[in-house]
Amino acid sequence: QVQLVESGGGLVQPGGSLRLSCAASGSIFNSYAMGWYRQAPGKQREWVATSLRDATANYADSVKGRFTISRDNAKNTLYLQMNSLKPEDTAVYYCNVLNRYGAFTASWGQGTQVTVSS
Secondary structure (H helix, E strand, C coil): CCCEEEECCEEECCCCCEEEEEEECCCCCCCCEEEEEEECCCCCCEEEEEEECCCCEEECCCCCCCEEEEEEHHHCEEEEEECCCCHHHCEEEEEEEECCCCCECCCCCCCEEEEECC
């Protein structure tokens, strides 16, 4: 099973930018899709963005136009470029691997904390 390690989070002011990374222990070439998810205190985990095998990207309405998901298969790494950050983006961000049925196939990592505050 693929192991995932998220990094790149931190404290940023509203309107600022961050780039998150998700390093996979194994190859992601054959993964149907990879995605970013986030969980704020007291709330359930929510979907943020998905990158399909052919690099087609999909985004939640709340981040569309501000976030960009991408992958580097050679480095087995998934990225999330976050621009124009808002306080409501504050959460722990996680990545995972999905099969063709939409089920998660990797263990959840520790995530990386993103805090947007002035």
